[in-house]
Amino acid sequence: MGLAAVGLRRGRAAMDAFAELVESAVDLHGRALALALGVSCPDRLDREAGSEITAILRKGV
Numbered sequence: 001m002g003l004a005a006v007g008l009r010r011g012r013a014a015m016d017a018f019a020e021l022v023e024s025a026v027d028l029h030g031r032a033l034a035l036a037l038g039v040s041c042p043d044r045l046d047r048e049a050g051s052e053i054t055a056i057l058r059k060g061v
Contacts, residue, residue: 026033030045037056041049
């Protein structure tokens with residue numbers, strides 16, 4: 001039982017760290033990704049451009 005609790009806690013910590021890294025990568029390269037995908041992004045990556053990127057990259061859509 002204790003081993004499962006430790007595994008769960010470590011797994012959540014790893015996912016938190018991964019989410020931070022993904023967010024940082026998008027902050028740094030989001031506009032370049034938008035432009036590479038042909039999404040209009042004149043200044044900063046905004047919610048509308050982010051939604052378009054998500055729609056393009058989502059599998060099965």
